[in-house]
Amino acid sequence: MEKISLDPVDRRILAILQQDATTPISEIAERVGLSQTPCWKRIKRYEREGLIERRVTILNREKLGLDVTVMVAVRTAQHTDEWLQIFAEGIARIPEVVEFYRMSGEIDYLLKIVARDIADYDRIYRKLIHVAPLHDVSSSFAMQEIKSTTALPLAD
Structure with a gap:
């Protein structure tokens, strides 16, 4: 399996999504210093490349x-x-x-x-x-x- 190279912005976006996958694109973009469209495109790329496998809800056992x-x-x-x-x-x-x-x-x-x-x-x-x-x-x-x-x- 091919490894994906990540820059610091990628890492910040992914960290935010790992904490709360429902965070709005506008908030993610603001927190990482991008406009919404480039931020959205990065997230779509992560999904396309299989870096983001799926989004789930974690329940309280x-x-x-x-x-x-x-x-x-x-x-x-x-x-x-x-x-x-x-x-x-x-x-x-x-x-x-x-x-x-x-x-x-x-x-x-x-x-x-x-x-x-x-x-x-x-x-x-x-x-x-x-x-x-x-x-x-x-x-x-x-x-x-x-x-x-x-x-x-x-x-x-």
């Missing part, structure tokens, strides 16, 4: 009753493309899995799951273990969220 965050480490004895496809498709059908990574090292896959409570996590866990044959599943419950952000660093 606690207000939705999703108070439990679980990091689930999965090890498997199977490492075939077919197994991974079955596992990935099965995980995609579990909406409570909000992040899913293939790892290096002792853990094969790491999942971040949100749940209402421990009983709800047990329900999700039962779905998880039926997706594909697993060697080991280890769950760690987050006691406190210290930092969580969707904003990427935009260093010079």
Whole structure:
């Protein structure tokens, strides 16, 4: 994938959009020292080039009753493309899995799951273990969220 070169104005625009994608073009333009049309054109270029993948609304988990965050480490004895496809498709059908990574090292896959409570996590866990044959599943419950952000660093 080709990397995109950013100038300081690009970085400031993107930082603003990462904080609030609904910020009006007029406000973004004023904050970065551009007129509206060049600012709008830059944003359209970011979208066209795939730098901006999508715009989303971030919901408050606690207000939705999703108070439990679980990091689930999965090890498997199977490492075939077919197994991974079955596992990935099965995980995609579990909406409570909000992040899913293939790892290096002792853990094969790491999942971040949100749940209402421990009983709800047990329900999700039962779905998880039926997706594909697993060697080991280890769950760690987050006691406190210290930092969580969707904003990427935009260093010079």
